[in-house]
Amino acid sequence: MRNRLFFIGFILLLFQSGLAVAGEVRVFKPMEQELSHMQLRSQAMAEGFAQAVLEDAQNMLPGDMDEVRTELFKQYLIYHAKPYIQEYKVLSFQDMDAGLILRLDVKVNKRTLRDGLKRMGFFATLKAPQVAAIVVPEGMSEEAAVQLQDLVTLSGIQVADVAFPSFTLELAPEGVYKGRLVIKDREWVAMNKDLAVLWFDLWGRFFTRSELMAFRVKAQTLSVSGWFSPDAVLEFDRIIRGWDSVVQEVQLVEMDMQSTGVGASWNVRILNSDRLNMMLQAFLPQRGLSFQLSEDVVK
Amino acid sequence: MPLRIAFFILVSLLIFPAPARSFQGFVQPFGENASIAWGNGEIVVVRMLEKAEDGESDKTAPLAVRKAAMQARKQMLDMILSIRIDSKRTVSAFLSGDDELAVRVRGSIQNSPFKRPSVFDESGGVRVSETLRGKLAELVLPTTIQFQSGIQPRLSTSMEQSLAFSDAVPEVVGSGADAYTGLIIDARGLKVTPALAPVVYGQDGLGAYGAFLISRKNAIDNGIVAYAISSDPVVLRERVGSRPLMVKALTAYGSWRTDLIISSPMARLVRAVMRPGDIIDKCRVVIVVDAPISLENTDVIIEGEIQPNEEQ
Known part of the structure; x- marks a missing residue:
């Protein structure tokens, strides 16, 4: 039974990894009368970038986003995906009467994306929302109120009457927003004309606090033995750092070189134990390597 | 039992x-x-x-x-x-x-x-x-290889001049070319050296197949070409599909004989066959080479190839 589960898991892993390496996206953009041809192409490119980043984000996160949050994130990325794009190549533009089809090869900068997802609260709020108080100013436009509500949902925040954390928004002169985020022992203030920038500036600080990450994500020690060369250890170090969706903050802490072989240990924060176990099982034993994950939290 | x-x-x-x-x-x-x-x-x-x-x-x-x-x-x-x-x-x-x-x-x-x-x-x-x-x-x-650039590589002038051009130009290829599922190039007898990114040129000196048609991702996943010692389409079906185009190479080109030259008419046909689709995406091209003669000969080649001061 256990073997069968492992086999099914392995097949799923292969399927999953196939998705992870796919850098090609395809976008259909229907013709709009008020848009020029160049504008249509530009919008198709923006949607292509958003789609590529969204796909990588979904592979990276340890669980599924709900539909509403996924759609909000996609809309957000249409205007904010570029910082995450490492390189891209337009494979083809196919013009038709009904619109155009764009094929784009996109390489996403995974480290930047992981940091971005962390700042936006995805890792912290994927399983359970973050409860917070939100105070909005009187006279706020309906459009701004809707945008704020979308940002609240996108960040996985559940509005409640609590003392901390508390986010207060104020309207400053010349259309500038002023925000204040207060937690028990700290306070952050920011000003910006763009509400989204202001929001993620403040909440990014909240979601990347080390104590919060330590609380949310398990840290363990991974020990691997059976190598014959330190080069192989360093290469595996690179490989495991690329397993963004299952481990974070990977740190090689020890290399043990014996006459019969080389072993090494890593401190890792595990986002998904089952999937990490599956990936290790798929990679290590066929290379003559064995591994052990400590039960204890190491930091 | x-x-x-x-x-x-x-x-x-x-x-x-x-x-x-x-x-x-x-x-x-x-x-x-x-x-x-x-x-x-x-x-x-x-x-x-x-x-x-x-x-x-x-x-x-x-x-x-x-x-x-x-x-x-x-x-x-x-x-x-x-x-x-x-x-x-x-x-x-x-x-x-x-x-x-x-x-x-x-x-x-x-x-x-x-x-x-x-x-x-x-x-x-x-x-x-x-x-x-x-x-x-x-x-x-190398990332410097111009994958999928669509720009045909061109043979050097001196080589171009030494090639005999063929007058037999085929009719413009229409829907018939779409029926081919792959390409088999018979290069037996030409002492071809297998390579990761060979180029197939026409006798006209222009590239007919190579990295310029293939995306880097597809080259990484499939290899730009496969090499085989049998030209039997049944044996090669896994790579080139059930209806491959068969082409005879005229000569191998380059100091290490990695590239191939085919006749101009066939090169035109190959270019028509190499349209976006499965052939390009799955790099459905096989070069048929001679079976190795002896292990001793292979050893000689290996020694020659890992010379440290080799031309780059």
Whole structure:
């Protein structure tokens, strides 16, 4: 039974990894009368970038986003995906009467994306929302109120009457927003004309606090033995750092070189134990390597 | 009991058809213990454990296993370094200009799949393997290659002048070209050297097939071409589909004979066949070469290819 589960898991892993390496996206953009041809192409490119980043984000996160949050994130990325794009190549533009089809090869900068997802609260709020108080100013436009509500949902925040954390928004002169985020022992203030920038500036600080990450994500020690060369250890170090969706903050802490072989240990924060176990099982034993994950939290 | 075993084997073959029939193509031997299969890109090295003083090899001795594994992986690295990327350079020459990449290739080889000697295996050797697809291909295929640029490479003027142009130009190829599922180029007798990114030129001096048509991702996943020693379409079906276009190469080109030249009319037909779709996406091209004559000859080639001061 256990073997069968492992086999099914392995097949799923292969399927999953196939998705992870796919850098090609395809976008259909229907013709709009008020848009020029160049504008249509530009919008198709923006949607292509958003789609590529969204796909990588979904592979990276340890669980599924709900539909509403996924759609909000996609809309957000249409205007904010570029910082995450490492390189891209337009494979083809196919013009038709009904619109155009764009094929784009996109390489996403995974480290930047992981940091971005962390700042936006995805890792912290994927399983359970973050409860917070939100105070909005009187006279706020309906459009701004809707945008704020979308940002609240996108960040996985559940509005409640609590003392901390508390986010207060104020309207400053010349259309500038002023925000204040207060937690028990700290306070952050920011000003910006763009509400989204202001929001993620403040909440990014909240979601990347080390104590919060330590609380949310398990840290363990991974020990691997059976190598014959330190080069192989360093290469595996690179490989495991690329397993963004299952481990974070990977740190090689020890290399043990014996006459019969080389072993090494890593401190890792595990986002998904089952999937990490599956990936290790798929990679290590066929290379003559064995591994052990400590039960204890190491930091 | 035998019936149960037969049933198990049958079920295994049905469930795992791909590995069971994986297209190996031209298997180039490197010495007596190693080979590169130019069909699926698999590189295999088997190394015997050194015998102890009593003349017996201890298949469980950790030091002997480590030594054999290190030697096997060193041999595999040398084989990979000696592979030609194209007419201008080998993997070794390419990596000599990028220390970081060279370290990554070494690390990747040191992490290659590995089988310890089994106590039931009388030969008692370690087996290491790697594939010229996927991650390794990503490392050894230079990013400077203009993948999918659509710009046909052109032969040098001197070569162009020495080629006899053919007047027989075929009719413009229409929907008939779409029916082809792949391309088989018969290059037997031309002493072709297998390469990762060969170019097929027409007699008119313009490229007909090569990296300029293929995306880097597809080249990494499939290999730009596969090499085989049989031109039988049934044998090559896995790679070129059920209705391949068969072309005879006129000559091999380049100092290492990695590139091929085909007649102008056939080059035009090949260009018509190489439209976006499965042929391009899955690199459905096979070059048929001569079967290796002897192991001794292969050894000579290996020695020649890993010269440190090779032209880049």
